[in-house]
Amino acid sequence: MRRAVFLDRDGVLNEPVVRDGRPHPPGTAGDLVVYAGAPDALRLLREHGFALIVVTNQPDVARGTTTLGRVQAINARLRGALPLDDVLVCPHDDPDGCECRKPKPGLLQQGARLHCIDLARSYLVGDRWRDIEAGKAAGCTTIFIDRGYAERAPSTPAARVASIGEAAGWIIAHSRSTMHALDAASDVVALDGLKVKLFADGADLDGIEKLAADPRIAGFTTNPTLMRKAGISDYESFARRALEIVGDRPISFEVFADEAREMVRQARKLASWGDNVYVKIPVTDTTARPTGDVVRELTADGVKLNVTALMTEAQVGTVLAALTGTPGAYVSVFAGRVADTGRDPVPMMRRNATLCAAVPNVELIWASPRELLNVFQAHAAGVHIITATHDILAKLELVGKDLDEYSLDTVKMFHRDASAAGYTL
Ligand SMILES: [Mg+2]
Structure with missing residues (x-):
């Protein structure tokens, strides 16, 4: 199974339209502005073996203030600019009406099924509390891009960063240290x-x-x-x-x-x-x-x-x-x-x-x-x-035995058995 980085869209990969301190999606594909650091950041993550899956709430579709066609046109342009494996959309608005609207983990679980992803070794990057909660609910490690919106902040993401570039650097360092920790732990697991x-x-x-x-x-x-x-x-x-x-x-x-x-x-x-x-x-x-x-x-x-x-x-x-x-x-x-x-x-x-x-x-x-x-x-x-x-x-x-001590036990065993056998040369 692969590891993935699940990415929120607006405010993570492209600039949101901020009104009254709160982010909104761009209205049309022509309004899409991809963050300058996003292409390099995603290329780097891909080189490290991560699948890249966008998971985005687009409740304006259900509210009737945009259409699924417009959302898809924006996503198509985003896919042209960035090396993405998939873009998964929740077009609903009713928090109880679907399983995919973040903070529910449905979109991430869907991505995991479609792309054979190990959620426990995967990451989520988001700029709002709903993203972080969805990532946690799916069992991923979460990274919050703090853009200082006038709304509640997420509780205890694993990391807070300022951009997708910083998020990518953190993920690569974290995944390496986790692998090292697993290696190091192999002889001391309780x-x-x-x-x-x-x-x-x-x-x-x-x-x-x-x-x-x-x-x-x-x-x-x-x-x-x-x-x-x-x-x-x-x-x-x-x-x-x-x-x-x-x-x-x-x-x-x-x-x-x-x-x-x-x-x-x-x-x-x-x-x-x-x-x-x-x-x-x-x-x-x-x-x-x-x-x-x-x-x-x-x-x-x-x-x-x-x-x-x-x-x-x-x-x-x-x-x-x-x-x-x-x-x-x-x-x-x-x-x-x-x-x-x-x-x-x-x-x-x-x-x-x-x-x-x-x-x-x-x-x-x-x-x-x-x-x-x-x-x-x-x-x-x-x-x-x-x-x-x-x-x-x-x-x-x-399990967990000191290896120097174990080595010495082994040397003593050879010596003891050779003596007991009475070998001479
Ligand atoms: Mg967002």
Whole structure:
């Protein structure tokens, strides 16, 4: 997803007509005067990778004092003068009648959808309080160009500047320092600051018991492969014991049938064991036939599902359609297995998180992580849950460890092992 700078129009990119200390738009395209610093400022922002999207209230259209045609003619001339990606207009006047009139964030959200924009890493530049409030409501960092109008000033923008040129300089410096801060923070992020929930993936009851005592573990998952590895032969007695251990935290158990009717039967049985049971349904059967009908039927019955073994965005889209109306569901994308094929899973997981967040009661799981770093990548990508094996979770103790100290521990380990082995040269 791209970053954007959302730009108000009048008073930001072009001179407003000021009457009684308050700004008004130019009447016609012929009256448009673009600020001298605007072309260079926008070119610079574009060179830094920002999409440039104008978001402008034009209530005079609804009031009948101008026409949409005139507004569009002004916008066309503006687009001729400046490297803009889009110009989005709210022509309404009734503050309750639409979702797009700033201070509502509708125009920014529309721009984000159209241009695949990450609002949290984007900026808004405006010259009135409505702009700043809309930017904040959309989750952007806001910059106020203070032109000293005789009206209320916005509350606490991130920056106050005098021109679009200054705004561009501030945004570039701020986005750099934020990136540096993220880099610097990568070894000191506090675990309690993580938005991603930690789930423990495993089938060894001693391990589950130990992790259940850790309040950082928000849920549990199992699968037939792990169960077999742990030597489990009686599915039901294992599951019932695990349910006793985890209390009311969510736990996932997988069906092992390959035929749709039998999958539904097994799923209903697993679900009957507890309100906190999420039934794992593989995304296809072993002949690659999608299990969408099974997912749809169980969802309609109110069964909580964990649809598992997904690896592509297309699969996520199909599964989400089948999960409409779910009382609670997980979509498990095997990001670690995707990484095993040489593909970076982070951009895909970021997009999947946005897709899942749009469906009520659905959470995205980053499954099959390969290292502890994936917890922080999942957090940064907006993924809801990461489910990690017990050996990866054991490394939580290392988060934030001083690297000089860790280096010394490593040197000592080599020395100790060489001594213990009695090597001579
Ligand atoms: Mg303005």
